[in-house]
Amino acid sequence: MSERIQKLQDFLKSSPDDCFLNHALALEYVKLGDEAAAKQLFEKNLSFDPKYVATYYHLAKLLERVGDQPYAITIYEQGMQVSKAAGDMHAYSELQSAYEDLVY
Numbered sequence: 069m070s071e072r073i074q075k076l077q078d079f080l081k082s083s084p085d086d087c088f089l090n091h092a093l094a095l096e097y098v099k100l101g102d103e104a105a106a107k108q109l110f111e112k113n114l115s116f117d118p119k120y121v122a123t124y125y126h127l128a129k130l131l132e133r134v135g136d137q138p139y140a141i142t143i144y145e146q147g148m149q150v151s152k153a154a155g156d157m158h159a160y161s162e163l164q165s166a167y168e169d170l171v172y
Contacts, residue, residue, distance in 0.1 A: 072096055087113045087120040095126065103134050121151045121159045125166065132170060140170060 076093040083089060094109035110127035113120050124147025131140035144167035151159040 070096065070100075085116050087117050087123070091120070091122055091126070098126070098130065103130055106130055107134075118146075119150055119154060121147065121154060121156050123147075124150065125159070125163055128163075128166065137170060141167065144170070 073093065073096050076089055076096065080086065080089050080093065090109045090113050094106040094113075097103075097106035097109070107127065107130055110123050110130065113123040114127070124143055128140045128143040128147065131137070131143060144163050147163045148160055148167065151157075151163060
């Protein structure tokens with residue numbers, strides 16, 4: 069286990085619902101190729117705080133990699149709605165571009 073993963077897990081012991089920490093840990097798992105662990109953390113973020121915009125793009129990309137295009141499309145669509153409502157047009161644009169690449 070990498071030192072970064074261990075540090076993130078240690079931080080999460082005192083703040084288990086911290087979306088930033090869970091997101092960072094999920095990205096570490098993606099680097100290791102542990103898609104299942106990453107997916108679990110991304111989904112935890114969405115259930116805990118559906119307004120945490122960063123999760124949508126990375127979860128949808130993971131879903132694309134594992135071949136779950138229908139779920140990826142759903143996540144992109146939800147992410148576009150959330151980012152637009154939050155006024156985060158940069159995230160909206162990234163999600164929309166990835167969505168269009170997948171759908172068209």
